[in-house]
Amino acid sequence: MATPLDANDMSNLLNHIIQTGGTTAHQTAFTNQRMQDHYINPENGIACVIAEVDQKIVGFQSIQWPNPNGADPDQLAQDWAIIATFVKQGMTGAGIGTALFSATKIIAQNAGAVAIDATIRADNVGGLRFYSKLGFVDYKTTETVPLTDGTPVNRISKRYDL
Secondary structure (H helix, E strand, O other): OOOHHHHHHHHHHHHHHHHHOOOOOOOOOOOHHHHHHHHHOOOOEEEEEEEEEOOEEEEEEEEEOOOOOOOOOOOOOOOEEEEEEEEOOOOOOOOHHHHHHHHHHHHHHHHOOOEEEEEEEOOOHHHHHHHHHHOOEEEEEEEEEEOOOOOEEEEEEEEEEO
């Protein structure tokens, strides 16, 4: 499980992905505090699992409940969980995300989730393929969601029933 001591390495991993662009909806760099607030210890957090190789973080996967105030843009049911996966660039396709999901799925089931939502940018072909390979199925498309620079990008929502 991720701890606040992992925030720097997790931020560096995600910031590199953000800087490269095209595979995450995030466009603003993460500080250590933002990483803790958003993924390691969020208000709605269930867990954040990390993958390490030679004691270096090469990926992480967060599972959270929808916003309890009903302010989630997707208006998910409160017994659904929301997943986010990040793998170090150059290491995608090596089974890291799949290994993370093996742990995350059990955690979500034990927490009482009935389904997991993965909402991915439509131009993130690798991310869409990854979640489909795990057994997630498309259930909704949200069209022209603007990025921070105003560029409209569709979002594909996939679900995994537990």
